[in-house]
Amino acid sequence: MSDAISTIEEFAGREYQYGFTSEIEAVTIPRGLNEEIIRTISAIKQEPEWLLEWRLKAFQHWQTMSEPQWPNVHYEKVDYQDIIYYSAPKPKKQLSSLDEVDPELLATFEKLGISLDEQKRLTNVAVDAVFDSVSVATTFKDKLAEMGIIFCSFSEAVREHPELVREYLGTVVPYSDNYFAALNSAVFSDGSFCYVPKGVRCPMELSTYFRINAKDTGQFERTLLIADEGAYVSYLEGCTAPMRDENQLHAAVVELVALREATIKYSTVQNWYPGDKEGRGGIYNFVTKRGKCDGDNSKITWTQVETGSAITWKYPSCILKGDNSVGEFYSVALTNHKQQADTGTKMIHIGKNTRSTIVAKGISAGNGQNTYRGLVRVNPGAEGARNYSQCDSLLIGDRCGAHTFPYIDVQNPTAQVEHEASTSKIGEDQIFYCNQRGISTEDAVNMIVNGFCKEVFRELPMEFAVEAQKLLGVSLEGSVG
């Protein structure tokens, strides 16, 4: 192996920076999964009867299902009885403001670069921070409330706005949808909730930061986001976890509902612990994310930068029900060492003149395996539907792999579906060319990777674009030119 490539691999294999654990007292429940556990979670959260029943139905359904075998990933079987389904930092007392949050916890978020202190926050981002199973703080709540925007933890939404939760929960991802969605529906602990009322343009980025801390704990958060007619919201999601030898399960569900003329932008920078070089530890990230463009002229954009997790299995999708509705999916997925990712999207065209765009960029290094899996379906009634898909793979070194599985199912003759795919390798000639101009190998790889991801980074809100580029070890493109 040449020097250039080994330097690239070294670079791609940098240590995970967020692998610390925090010494915080936690309330946990016994290991394992049964009806009693579900009742306990529901009771701790003082949930209404209808929600407990919904959870129990999901659990019963889950017991009839088996884990999906079709993804192109390999891992040791998860023992669902060996997981702790609820863990929460122990509250000293009932919290009424941020000042009363455990300082150790605030310090943890500061370490992650997320200040929950509104005074200290310069950027225009409201944050809901989820630590293990519960939401610990939501910032800028009052300011948003003035405009009628509800942004709070899921538990709080259940308490304060049960009618909204009840109306929309499970309408995009029913509990019977798939194995992990059913599991999540049974045991979900917390997450974020957002409702933007008619005609309101949310003036700031809304953000949720997820952190798994407690050992052997699964994280099953649930996010529900509703943009009422003509509303606009941009939502960001970030995640980290400590380094541990054992694998931890993360099975989240995200549901988006866009009513007539509404727009939702949902961006994720996923940086769960990927495991070590030998593939020990790391998060199993089995997530169901789906948005419904319910009304005419509505739009949902998913942008994701997936760099973490030992295994990623997720397909943020759009159901394009409203006429002229638009679905977009922009994705960068990076796998190195023994990481595996099977990710992509589903665009389901139901309404007339619906349009979808898919831009998926897969980067594989080390022994990383990267699979794009996408479905474009045009239903018989989707007159004039259009889709454009582009899947590009970039390989670094020669032990990694890239795989592409595009499924296209067109049932309306007026539809136009386009698919383009490419695979390239960072060539030694490219690195040498940069070196010969004085540019180090690390910077050369940064540049090439950054260039490869440009179309996706462009879709991210500024703050996240910077984080994403840093995450990929990429320096910012200069303002020149």
Add this chain to the structure above:
Amino acid sequence: MTLLEIKNLHAAAGEKTILRGINLVINPGEVHAIMGLNGSGKSTLANVLSGKDEYEVTQGEVLYEGEDLLEKSPEERARAGIFMAFQYPVELPGVNNTYFLKAAVNAIRRERGEQELDAYDFMKLVREKLKVLDIDESLLKRDVNTGFSGGEKKRNEIFQMAVLNPRLAILDETDSGLDIDALKAVGSGVTKLRSPERAVLVITHYQRLLNHIEPDFVHIQMDGRIVRSGDRSLALRVEEEGYSWLEEEVRNGLVNA
């Protein structure tokens, strides 16, 4: 002091020996031209000087500014002022030309302990060089060499050379595939670079480039060795008669190869 001194340089790619004892001394201010048949190892020489790691130096040494060049990494050589215009410049899709060049300029400046150029000063420098070389500004917006025509790639190399202002410029067939105007631009780019502190090594098949870049020395490379050195007239003779007379002399042992 001598700028570059190549002593008995042997190099191989895997099993294949390509350079078989190159000797060459280049002083500041000089322009040297190397000519020779396809496959005689001209590009290999340029690549070995630039530090491409697919070639292994099996014998000999190279001194640059009095220091061992061969132990330096390619980027250290570049930062020390060695520039190679590639025979086949590679494409860097998605990497903006201006961004790339700014990264290069500042990597070199950092190494020399100079302050990095900010966007304003950098653009000033870049625009000045574009003007001198008569290159359209649209070049700045494109990705490095991506989708460039052969001639555009060569011009981009010369543009980079002008901006990076090297001490030793190695031009590997920068004239091949150029139209007359581009050839003039290359010629003037190199001529502008000429100064008592700098030197240029031009690899070419055609003496017409030497109309634009007046060489002090012309060397003929054959099978990994320099078999004859002379002045401009050597290039003219080769262009007229080809290389067979020299090959003959080599075979008859008339040339000290």
